[in-house]
Amino acid sequence: MRVExxxxxxxxxxxxxxxxxxxxxxxxDLVAFLGPSGCGKTxxxxxxxxxxxxxxxxxxxxxRVVNEVAPKDRGIGMVFQSYALYxxxxxxxxxxxxxxxxxxxxxxxxxxxxxxxxxxxxGDLLDRKIAQLSGGQQQRVSLGRALVKExxxxxxxxxLSNLDARLRLTMRGEIKRLQGDLGITSIxxxxxxxxxxxxxxxxxxxxxxxxxxxxxxxxxxDRPKTLFVAGFVGNPPMNFLDIEVTRDNGEFRAKSESIDxxxxxxxxxxAAAVKGKVTMGLRPEDLNLAEGTSGHSxxxxxxxxxxxxxxxxxxxxxxxxxGVEMRVLVDKTRGVRVGDNLDLQVDPSKIQLFDPVTENSLxxx
Amino acid sequence: MTTAEISPPTHPVAGxxxxxxxxxxxxxxxxxxLSIMPIVVGYSWIVVATLSFRTEGLLPRNAEGGIGGFTxxxxxxxxxxxxxxxxxxxxxxxxxxxFGVGIASTAGxxxxxxxxxxxxxxxxxxxxxxxxFKAEMLLIAIFFVLRWLxxxxxxxxxxxxxxxxxxxxxxxxLELPLGIWLMKGxxxxxxxxxxxxxxxxxxxxxxxxxxxxxxxVRPGLAALSLFTFIAGWNAYLVPFTFTIGTKVxxxxxxxxxxxxxxxxxxxxxxxxxxxxxMIPLLIFFIFTQELLxxxxxxxxxxx
Numbered sequence: 061m062r063v064e065x066x067x068x069x070x071x072x073x074x075x076x077x078x079x080x081x082x083x084x085x086x087x088x089d090l091v092a093f094l095g096p097s098g099c100g101k102t103x104x105x106x107x108x109x110x111x112x113x114x115x116x117x118x119x120x121x122x123x124r125v126v127n128e129v130a131p132k133d134r135g136i137g138m139v140f141q142s143y144a145l146y147x148x149x150x151x152x153x154x155x156x157x158x159x160x161x162x163x164x165x166x167x168x169x170x171x172x173x174x175x176x177x178x179x180x181x182x183g184d185l186l187d188r189k190i191a192q193l194s195g196g197q198q199q200r201v202s203l204g205r206a207l208v209k210e211x212x213x214x215x216x217x218x219x220l221s222n223l224d225a226r227l228r229l230t231m232r233g234e235i236k237r238l239q240g241d242l243g244i245t246s247i248x249x250x251x252x253x254x255x256x257x258x259x260x261x262x263x264x265x266x267x268x269x270x271x272x273x274x275x276x277x278x279x280x281x282d283r284p285k286t287l288f289v290a291g292f293v294g295n296p297p298m299n300f301l302d303i304e305v306t307r308d309n310g311e312f313r314a315k316s317e318s319i320d321x322x323x324x325x326x327x328x329x330x331a332a333a334v335k336g337k338v339t340m341g342l343r344p345e346d347l348n349l350a351e352g353t354s355g356h357s358x359x360x361x362x363x364x365x366x367x368x369x370x371x372x373x374x375x376x377x378x379x380x381x382x383g384v385e386m387r388v389l390v391d392k393t394r395g396v397r398v399g400d401n402l403d404l405q406v407d408p409s410k411i412q413l414f415d416p417v418t419e420n421s422l423x424x425x
Numbered sequence: 426m427t428t429a430e431i432s433p434p435t436h437p438v439a440g441x442x443x444x445x446x447x448x449x450x451x452x453x454x455x456x457x458x459l460s461i462m463p464i465v466v467g468y469s470w471i472v473v474a475t476l477s478f479r480t481e482g483l484l485p486r487n488a489e490g491g492i493g494g495f496t497x498x499x500x501x502x503x504x505x506x507x508x509x510x511x512x513x514x515x516x517x518x519x520x521x522x523x524f525g526v527g528i529a530s531t532a533g534x535x536x537x538x539x540x541x542x543x544x545x546x547x548x549x550x551x552x553x554x555x556x557x558f559k560a561e562m563l564l565i566a567i568f569f570v571l572r573w574l575x576x577x578x579x580x581x582x583x584x585x586x587x588x589x590x591x592x593x594x595x596x597x598x599l600e601l602p603l604g605i606w607l608m609k610g611x612x613x614x615x616x617x618x619x620x621x622x623x624x625x626x627x628x629x630x631x632x633x634x635x636x637x638x639x640x641x642v643r644p645g646l647a648a649l650s651l652f653t654f655i656a657g658w659n660a661y662l663v664p665f666t667f668t669i670g671t672k673v674x675x676x677x678x679x680x681x682x683x684x685x686x687x688x689x690x691x692x693x694x695x696x697x698x699x700x701x702x703m704i705p706l707l708i709f710f711i712f713t714q715e716l717l718x719x720x721x722x723x724x725x726x727x728x
Contacts, residue, residue, distance in 0.1 A: 209627075
């Protein structure tokens with residue numbers, strides 16, 4: 061089912077929850093609403109579900125405006141962070157509840173519940189009480205209950221946040237596979253950018269009720285349109301530096317107290333037109349430790365290792381450069397220690413530049 | 426000495442701490458026994474008294490002053506129709522209250538907890554204030570209301586002055602502020618997501634209330650039912666004021682009628698009626714206490 065949000069807004073007594081959200085979800089896509097808590101992603105989801113009434117704008121399913129349609133008539137299934145199971149019912153009671161309301165034939169209900177439960181891997185738990193299940197099993201029941209209605213649209217509200225890290229990884233893959241197999245259009249709300257990047261076909265990044273960007277994951281990562289998107293997408297987060305871009309004899313330089321870099325023309329042209337400072341963004345993975353002896357290519361920065369966080373495969377090193385800290389991913393075989401003097405190699409073709417006032421990208425906006 | 430903290434207090438090392446501990450336990454038990462003595466003695470006396478002609482202290486005495494003189498004559502009232510009539514009236518009032526207060530409180534509590542409507546805050550604070558007023562203050566005003574209700578054709582016969590229905594109605598009204606607040610508190614503690622899930626699953630608002638929310642507040646409803654039943658069963662002031670004669674008297678009023686101003690009162694018989702009045706409450710409590718303890722866990726985590 062194709063879902064279109066057009067200028068969708070929600071406010072309570074002047075407090076804005078979602079502000080003029082406009083986006084278009086293609087049939088069969090999994091779209092993630094990504095943002096920090098309080099950014100309006102759940103508000104938007106609940107409007108799509110029909111729990112909240114929009115203050116303005118429209119929601120359309122396959123071209124039909126559904127603003128006034130009751131939740132039960134929207135053909136949706138929803139999975140909640142808290143699972144929201146009915147604790148006084150068994151697993152069977154929970155999954156069969158939507159069908160029992162529809163007053164379907166008992167044999168049909170039993171058949172469909174068993175099928176969904178088997179698909180979720182909880183087929184042998186149907187007689188259990190909810191309290192007797194683990195968190196992962198409860199979330200499977202919740203997913204089963206959403207799927208048993210054979211919905212046109214699946215809504216996920218941070219479904220994995222209450223699970224432990226390992227289970228989250230497994231469930232993430234399972235939900236993605238299931239959604240792909242069934243081809244049900246889905247909206248997935250999360251504050252975890254890894255979850256959004258790995259699962260979603262497209263990601264809607266939100267902040268303070270405003271849609272910041274709506275694009276495929278790679279585009280958000282490589283071509284962030286706003287400062288917020290650049291800082292929120294990617295882990296560890298992007299480094300930001302205030303610099304001035306100047307043009308000398310056809311050469312573009314990024315200058316500040318701590319650095320002096322030569323930038324490629326296609327990146328720097330727009331930034332050079334800005335008077336005063338601009339914000340430069342550099343991902344930790346785009347900074348490399350310069351080899352001590354070999355002649356290195358490209359501009360370098362010098363600093364001191366202030367923090368070293370082992371991540372397993374790599375170390376996340378905080379490098380102090382004239383009072384500014386930059387996070388850098390370093391191969392752990394380098395054995396960087398706190399206090400070491402380091403030369404950092406910058407890949408100029410990966411540099412992002414933002415207007416500090418409008419916070420829009422000077423490359424992609 | 427971390428082990429000493431963890432191990433149970435059975436260390437055989439020194440005699441002194443053990444003795445002190447024993448002393449402390451004895452003192453605690455002694456205090457507990459002492460504090461429940463008035464109740465134990467009181468109930469023991471009632472049981473003994475109902476089975477004897479007269480008592481001296483806790484001991485039954487016969488005509489010669491020796492121990493003995495047991496009789497069942499104090500329980501003769503059981504064969505009399507009047508007590509059964511009073512008991513039936515008590516039961517009617519109590520059951521009507523359990524249902525009336527239960528339905529109105531769960532419905533009202535849910536609405537006040539979950540719905541937005543004009544005057545919600547004012548209503549909440551007003552019920553709280555009203556609850557602070559004693560029923561005695563309202564007796565005269567209620568009398569006029571009941572008289573007026575009694576004049577309404579047909580309905581008046583059931584809820585007017587000097588009717589069991591009228592008494593039940595007044596008692597329900599007096600109990601409602603407590604009930605609504607109690608149930609609102611229970612509904613407040615339930616997660617919104619469960620309700621949203623049910624709405625998406627296709628349930629109407631009424632069905633959500635009836636099938637999803639109500640089962641979650643069952644322990645609260647059981648507690649409320651117990652309070653209300655006891656309040657209705659033991660109701661004295663309201664039935665005494667708004668009923669005349671024995672036909673609509675409930676148990677406490679019946680009990681009061683045994684105590685005469687002009688003739689000597691048979692206190693042993695009064696004790697027997699009192700004990701008799703307690704029996705249904707005990708039975709009711711046995712059936713509801715398990716429900717009270719059975720509080721649901723799981724199914725909803727985090728927020």
